[in-house]
Amino acid sequence: MYFDLLNNPDTVKLIDFLVMLGFIGVFVLSYKNWRVNPSVFICGIILFSCFVVANNTFEYFWLTDNTQPDYNFYLRWLEYDVLAIISIITVHLVTRVKFHKATFAIMYLLAINTITYLAMHIDIMVLENRESWWLWTWYTPSTLLVELSIIITLATISILEIRKQVIAG
Template sequence: MLTSNLALYLGTFIVWGFLMSFFLNLYFRCISVKTDNLLVFCSFAIFCSYFISDHLYELFDQTEVYKTWSIYDFVTLCIIYIGQRLLKTKASPGVIYTYIGLSINTLLFLFMHLDIVIFKNTTPWLLWDLYSLGVNVLDFSMIVALIVDRDIFGIIKLFNYVKRKKALNLK
């Protein structure tokens, strides 16, 4: 009972966070504080995805829910990528963190689907803990990244450093 209520409240809070990131980015775009249309589009797309999947949860076959969520995240990734191509813009840190978060979430959902549905595992183990913590941390990280639009964990800086080192080694 407590676990299901906590999951409901946490899910609602995450959807609310994505809605607030959309409203904030839209507001910043309207008053010209930020001019990144992709950030507004990305925050809207991820809000819609989470809102629809969260509110249609009861309609899903409970055994297929992880597969359904992975499909939602994959489709959201594709929609954001198509939006980026149509807008012909470079992805900002908030969008890059969204790409990373949705990609890892998709993999975690697929691994849970494999473990529970395909392999018929009913005993909790490390993957279940990694999933529970990982999905929620990634969701909150995406919300924060969409709001502040900064490289909050230094992932982009690390990637650029490795890319520079590799380029120097090739010369």
């Protein structure tokens, strides 16, 4: 397979760590201009929180004696993406913050990941398929691309807002 490197546990751990650093960076950037663009800040903090909790980041990196495999991780990731979408909408409505265009794009990207997680869960856990097919080949790059797209979108919006503030004086 072309994506054998992505199935290596050490590579997955490294990619998860880099994505977590990306979400930390986005959170810091969006915090710098949260008054100018609170929608991006809300989205950044919710996504960072969901990523850390959904991936058991603290347990994953610091507690190495995790011997009980979790076979429903696709379902858990689906739940956290749905929770992230609901949280973003709820916080925006409660705080009466206007949705930024990037926030809508990010919710669409989360919906794509949700559908992908659901498809993998149904294929592997419900239908008990053990033969590799195009969905399996498409799954890892698509979810990574969606996560990176979310990080790049939030970072770009935050950097552009900071740049506007610097230019404005």
